[in-house]
Amino acid sequence: MNRRRGIDRLRAWFLAPAAVLMLATLAIPLAIVAAYSFLSRGAYGGVEAPWTQENYTRLADPLYGGIFLRSAWISLIATAACLALGFPLALFIARSGPRKNLYLALVILPFWTSFLIRLYAWMFLLRDTGLVNTVLLSLGVIHAPLALLYNQGAVILGLVYGYLPFAVLPLYATLERQDPSLLDAAADLGATPARALARVTIPLAMPGILAASVLVFVPCVGTYIVSDLLGGSKTVLIGNLVQNQFTSSRDWPFGAAASMILIASAVAVLLTQRRSREELL
């Protein structure tokens, strides 16, 4: 009895630092943002009384609805692209025997460099005087530089590039766990490799596909760096909207309200994923 209570106390002590950290850096700031979203704009930034719902009412404006929709649409495309590229890659790694650890390391390797720096690298590649245009021009394939940067396509490229590992890792985890004898069984029952993939491998990988989708979609919706650097001023996403409110527009309450909507949609996506995963299992 005493021993049990001792273990409980010890556990509380070990968990305390993490709990304090979460409270100070997540729970309290989140509560502040939530409170700000119901306050009025201060004359020189910051917030003032009185309490109001006006920030949320303003978000209903079609202008902002369009930004939300564009964010969701771009994220959806990026997620689909990450799955389409990530699934074959994860399957290849899961089936490459002793070399799979090397391949996994290669997938994770880009994380050793800051995402910001890697996005600058993309800018150098894609700009009018960048590597791609220079090579194509000098080969005579094109006669004027292609507009590769500062458009929606560049944003999607950046998102897919940045979040592909987040798709590959959960996909790899489910594929690697699959019992290889199931593929033997499928072939034994007359299934061609393509049919075995469609009827056995992919259905059994659904939990991983769901996890990969969420891990890519949620950060994509909230991104502002990728759209800021690669999209120029043309592609405003929710992330850029929020950032603008706190920097140039100095409308903190409105930025806070937009963040709250963003967080709420991320939570909704996560809950949906959890429910569908329970149905799968």
Add this chain to the structure above:
Amino acid sequence: MDPVLELADVTKEFAGDAARRSVPHKAVDRVSFTIPRGAFFSLLGPSGCGKTTTLRLIAGFESATSGEIRLSGRRVDHLPPYRRNVNTVFQSYALFPHLTVQGNIEFGLHGERRNGSGSPAERVRRVLEQLDLTGKESRKPSQLSGGERQRVALARALVLSPDVLLLDEPLSALDPQLRQQVRAELRDLQRKTGVTFLFVTHDQDEALSLSDTLAVMRAGRIEQMGPPAELYRAPRTRFVASFLGSINWIGGAGVRPEAIRITRSASDRPMENASLRSAPAIVESAAFLGPVAHVSARLAEGGSITVRVSSTEGPYRPGESVCLSWNVADELRGLL
């Protein structure tokens, strides 16, 4: 005889892998046999003898280094598994966990091979009935008992009317009591369906009780092949003799434990003559096994002997002096 499956000098060599410190070796070494249609054929041997590799070569999961495999007279050794009309019951059953019993059984009916007669629904219904799975169609494999899973694995394979059904130690995942029962059911099923069974096992009792023909494998080669009784009574090698049941070695001859009789006192000692041998011994231990008991005794001239007696005899106590006797006709001589 209508041969359904013929193997001619089939060899499977695995390349060595320096990383795993394995050397090249022949898992299957010039194996040849022919199975008549409708037979129950068993491959028996210890683990690593190549019996499962032989099965995988026939199914097409591995490709033979050399040799020929013919199925109903047609060479199949270069065909992928999904084009060979054989089906496998895997040791782990390998049921599709995301599909119901029905889904598992129907899986092959929509594949490359369309064999047998009747509509898919009719065939599924028939095989569910045959394997006593009616009413369990909508269960997932995780909701089934071990015995039921095994029957689904059989149903899934048999519904395709294969030329040969390959069974890879299908009873080893079941608990011992169930194993006895399923063994009898398996034999019945084979007779009822008339499908040729190729059964791989390391269990001598299973192989002896089920097979029409039995092949004992050792180190990639078939050591001896024939009807179970013939192999048991006239093994050609010491390995076959000791792998099929236990055996005592007395002066270079093999004697089965059940061929030896025990008599208690010197006065009961049977007269030794040209057809009967006897030897004095001391009981070392006795194990009671229900209907029978295994008595282990040490011969006066050295060597330990196991005798199988009815448990109505005895009990024999350690240290007791006894006399062992056996017919010369029961001695297995000239084994390699």
